[in-house]
Amino acid sequence: MRINDLVGASFRDPSGFLYRREGILYRQVNLAYREQYKQLMQSGLYDDLVQAGLLIAHQEVEVEPAEVVLAYKVLKPQEVQFISYPYEWCFSQIKNAALTTLEIEKRALKFSMTLKDSSTYNIQFQRGRPVLIDTLSFEIYREGKPWDAYRQFCQHFLAPLSLMALGDVRLSQLLRVYIDGIPLDLVSKLLPRRSYLNFSLLSHIHLHAAAQRRYAGKAVTQEASGRTMSKTAFLALLDNLKTGVRSLRWNPSGTAWGDYYEETNYTQLGMEHKKQLIGEFLDAIQPKTVWDLGANLGLFSRIASNKGIKTIAFDVDMGAVEQNYLSCLEKQETNLLPLLLDLTNPSPAIGWQNHERMSFLERAPADAVLALALVHHLAITNNLPLPHLAEFFHQLGRWLIIEFVPKADSQVQRLLVSREDIFPDYTVETFENVFAKRFTILRSATIRDSHRRIYLMERR
């Protein structure tokens, strides 16, 4: 087995690991995890969680293990549509992932099992819902033993949620720096004083940070103290964490794009024409996956997702992603996943050897990319030359549905109001020439009642 075949994030837990062979994802279960795996499958916990949509399903398969000496079984897990990370999630996505983790732990205890870790990275959004993807996260529960994953739960979930709710929603980006959750002493320092009035935050963040400081580097034994934690106490702790998570709220009003679609300059006719063109282009190419970049509230993403296409709606604004996600929940949409992404500084590869968590570009390509009312923001607000944009989109997908908003448009005029126009090449002719070097332009049309043009391109 070459180390390159192993999945980058799968090396910490001796219970098993993920690997790819001929493009198919497998999970090896090691002999060290035999008893735990048997209990997961035979106790009814696996069926309970899979039926409730809380755990990813798998099949046991007869293929050669990656590490024969260690192997007990090989599993073929159901593949997740798109791997996303907590620093790409909006507030409610992190909150729902946290509540899902607590629900799984509560159910596990009923079957005499417990989660041995509670990393946000073990949760992924599948068909719109958070689901545990690490089948080997369970260990056998022994009465009296505390929750090993408690520290991780506080750092991975409670920490970002409390900072976002009581501090500033942008603090979720600390998760990009701290791969094992935000250090609690930092969270304690950043939270406002009123957080001391919230019992859950007082105990699980502030006092927790104090306890960590006090016992840092001290070798301690549970046996020596003789302390145990009853199941009632365990359940009370989970209940309190749940209450704590539920009490945290964030309202997206007042963010940069507060008015969202009200700020567009389309006429009703223009808007309908644009939607119609996007629908026609999608029907012509029949993509299986679509990435909508700068998706806002997902108006155009839904043209794709409503056709049954697996669609990701990326936006730089947390408020837009939050509202989009809440709409998805309300409408029970399963083909649309809203995510937070700054295209001018997309998610990097992070972790050990930069291999644990994939960069945005590593997760490309999609079948088709939508870049609607986006180019002027990148080219003018961010001074990105058009050839750089063509190169970027070329890496992202086979097909590109892109809108060019010329200087005559009032939205571009607005961007140029307070700055010198240093963009003599920002013209429809240059745009077409530059993109034609990387793409074949299959179709194009001018949107009614506007100066804007929309194109369907295929990469060369």
Added chain:
Amino acid sequence: MSSHMIILSISLLAGLSSPPTHVRAYLDPGSGSILLQLLIAGILGAFLVLRSSWGKVKTFFSRLFSRDVDKTE
């Protein structure tokens, strides 16, 4: 903050000086984290038991009371 929350918080702070524990896991659960967890869970568990017992006491008396009412009718 309500009075029982203040009592809880004082018990928590006092409990931080108790002897430490150790649990074997593939991830270090953290000595301070385990200790604090034992303490908080213990207190929350005790409150839960107290609350349910209080419920039983209340139910007992309310039943007694309703029977008395029945008798007088």
